[in-house]
Amino acid sequence: MSRDPETIMRSLVVRDLIGTGKRTDGRSLGQMRPFTVETGVIAQADGSARVRLGGTELVVGVKLMPTGPYPDHPDEGVIHTALQLLPIASPSFDGDMAVEATEIARVVDRGIRHSGMIDMKGLCISPGERVWGLYLDIHVLDHDGNLFDASTLGIALSMKGMAFPNSRFGMGEDVPVPLGEMPVTLTFAKVAGELILDPTAEEEGVSDGRITMSLDSRGWVRALQLGGCGHFTPEEVKRAYRLAMSSAEVVRGSLR
Amino acid sequence: MAAKGANQGRTDGRSDDEIRPIRLHAGVLNNAHGSAYIEWGKNKIMVGVYGPRKPARQEGLRPDRALVRCTYNMAPFSVSDRKRPGRDRRSLEISKVLSEALTNAVLVERFPRTVIDVNVEVLEADAGTRCAALTAASVALADAGLQMRDLVSACAVGVVDGRVVLDPSRDEDNFGDGDMPIGILPSSGEIVLLQMDGALGPDQFGSALDLGVEACRRIHALQRDALLMRYCQDGVSRIEKPPFSGYGGTDTIIMDDEEVPPIWREEVME
Numbered sequence: 170m171s172r173d174p175e176t177i178m179r180s181l182v183v184r185d186l187i188g189t190g191k192r193t194d195g196r197s198l199g200q201m202r203p204f205t206v207e208t209g210v211i212a213q214a215d216g217s218a219r220v221r222l223g224g225t226e227l228v229v230g231v232k233l234m235p236t237g238p239y240p241d242h243p244d245e246g247v248i249h250t251a252l253q254l255l256p257i258a259s260p261s262f263d264g265d266m267a268v269e270a271t272e273i274a275r276v277v278d279r280g281i282r283h284s285g286m287i288d289m290k291g292l293c294i295s296p297g298e299r300v301w302g303l304y305l306d307i308h309v310l311d312h313d314g315n316l317f318d319a320s321t322l323g324i325a326l327s328m329k330g331m332a333f334p335n336s337r338f339g340m341g342e343d344v345p346v347p348l349g350e351m352p353v354t355l356t357f358a359k360v361a362g363e364l365i366l367d368p369t370a371e372e373e374g375v376s377d378g379r380i381t382m383s384l385d386s387r388g389w390v391r392a393l394q395l396g397g398c399g400h401f402t403p404e405e406v407k408r409a410y411r412l413a414m415s416s417a418e419v420v421r422g423s424l425r
Numbered sequence: 426m427a428a429k430g431a432n433q434g435r436t437d438g439r440s441d442d443e444i445r446p447i448r449l450h451a452g453v454l455n456n457a458h459g460s461a462y463i464e465w466g467k468n469k470i471m472v473g474v475y476g477p478r479k480p481a482r483q484e485g486l487r488p489d490r491a492l493v494r495c496t497y498n499m500a501p502f503s504v505s506d507r508k509r510p511g512r513d514r515r516s517l518e519i520s521k522v523l524s525e526a527l528t529n530a531v532l533v534e535r536f537p538r539t540v541i542d543v544n545v546e547v548l549e550a551d552a553g554t555r556c557a558a559l560t561a562a563s564v565a566l567a568d569a570g571l572q573m574r575d576l577v578s579a580c581a582v583g584v585v586d587g588r589v590v591l592d593p594s595r596d597e598d599n600f601g602d603g604d605m606p607i608g609i610l611p612s613s614g615e616i617v618l619l620q621m622d623g624a625l626g627p628d629q630f631g632s633a634l635d636l637g638v639e640a641c642r643r644i645h646a647l648q649r650d651a652l653l654m655r656y657c658q659d660g661v662s663r664i665e666k667p668p669f670s671g672y673g674g675t676d677t678i679i680m681d682d683e684e685v686p687p688i689w690r691e692e693v694m695e
Contacts, residue, residue: 203679206678208671209672210548210669211503212549213502213503213505213549213550221666224455230501230503231502251501251510257472257546260456304501304502308548310471313455424678
């Protein structure tokens with residue numbers, strides 16, 4: 170984040186405004202930015218989606234390929250989630266972004282993995298020998314904050330209607346991949362003592378910490394991550410969970 | 426599979442001098458200083474330009490001109506088998522020839538000791554990505570407002586069953602006898618990108634080159650249109666985000682209502 174006078178002045182305005190319950194883009198504190206998800210945009214992927222959440226844009230591509238299972242889970246498939254913070258996405262992504270990218274990918278992965286959306290045993294082809302590898306790749310093209318929530322949305326929606334590509338690997342006909350309810354990931358930034366939903370890059374830059382929660386369809390927490398050199402009181406964390414539960418319902422409502 | 430017999434058409438029904446359908450849009454990203462999105466056949470490529478700027482690492486800068494640094498990168502899902510993320514020998518070579526071609530088009534002497542980063546993201550690859558990337562990259566450089574002596578227009582020529590064909594498809598590229606990507610500065614007609622592999626004889630070489638250069642001029646008209654669309658629409662420049670072309674099962678979900686869960690209002694009021 171650059172430290173020129175204009176940026177510093179703006180960050181003060183952003184903080185002060187949030188302290189009065191307002192945000193620079195006119196949203197209320199608990200309001201998500203408008204999002205658009207286009208699915209089925211990459212012909213060579215088994216599932217794909219282009220997500221635009223406010224000024225953030227990313228493309229998700231899902232591929233299913235036979236692979237070997239882990240020795241300790243011989244009858245379960247393998248999920249591999251990777252996220253690329255590409256230099257195209259932000260002027261600040263000039264250097265090595267591997268650490269930041271890995272954290273996002275792993276948090277998103279846990280939310281998907283533990284939500285019950287994917288039946289891991291259902292990815293088994295032949296126990297101990299062959300299972301489906303589910304490769305979830307996130308390609309970030311424009312960064313304006315909150316890549317966690319946009320990534321989960323993209324992955325979950327790109328898999329809708331996905332089929333095991335049996336024919337491509339000489340294993341008979343393609344059959345649909347059974348999917349459970351998708352998780353919803355919600356990220357809050359703590360700014361001026363307030364929790365704000367779906368922070369922009371600028372808001373992330375002035376925040377005193379971040380909390381990300383992935384909730385399943387029952388509202389249970391399936392993944393959680395604190396980040397951004399901040400600290401939260403137990404009350405703030407509980408409040409974040411209450412806010413996440415009600416916000417998740419809003420997101421699910423718009424997807425129905 | 427390549428078509429059999431000289432009188433038969435091409436696998437996708439095109440005539441020999443026909444280019445696949447192209448969509449080209451300038452100014453499609455928020456953060457990048459200049460950007461362009463191209464769909465060329467099934468190729469989908471996003472280009473974002475940053476600069477001229479001072480890079481984090483200063484080594485390699487030129488005291489007399491800007492460094493045009495193109496990075497060609499393929500998304501893991503852009504090809505049929507998942508591609509491992511990151512650089513490989515192919516992408517490094519393409520990055521180099523694209524950088525060199527684009528250096529010809531930018532007035533690099535106006536921006537000494539800076540870097541102009543051209544980030545090429547191939548989201549879907551379907552033969553001819555480097556020509557599509559080069560075509561979009563020069564539009565993105567123009568969109569960034571850089572001073573340029575020309576655009577770069579590019580198209581490939583292929584040889585299939587002994588016939589010279591324009592803009593080979595993936596099948597024609599895989600099963601054909603040759604592939605020659607060409608990039609030109611359309612105003613001067615000078616060639617700035619030229620590669621070839623396969624087999625091209627003395628009775629074909631000249632006509633293949635002429636056909637390719639003529640195709641580049643057609644591409645140039647599309648580039649001009651894209652830039653005019655970007656800057657001449659009611660005189661206002663703004664970010665337009667055209668939808669990606671989809672395939673079977675395409676769906677678009679939009680959430681733009683103002684809904685906020687009541688709990689937020691209650692808790693904020695406390």
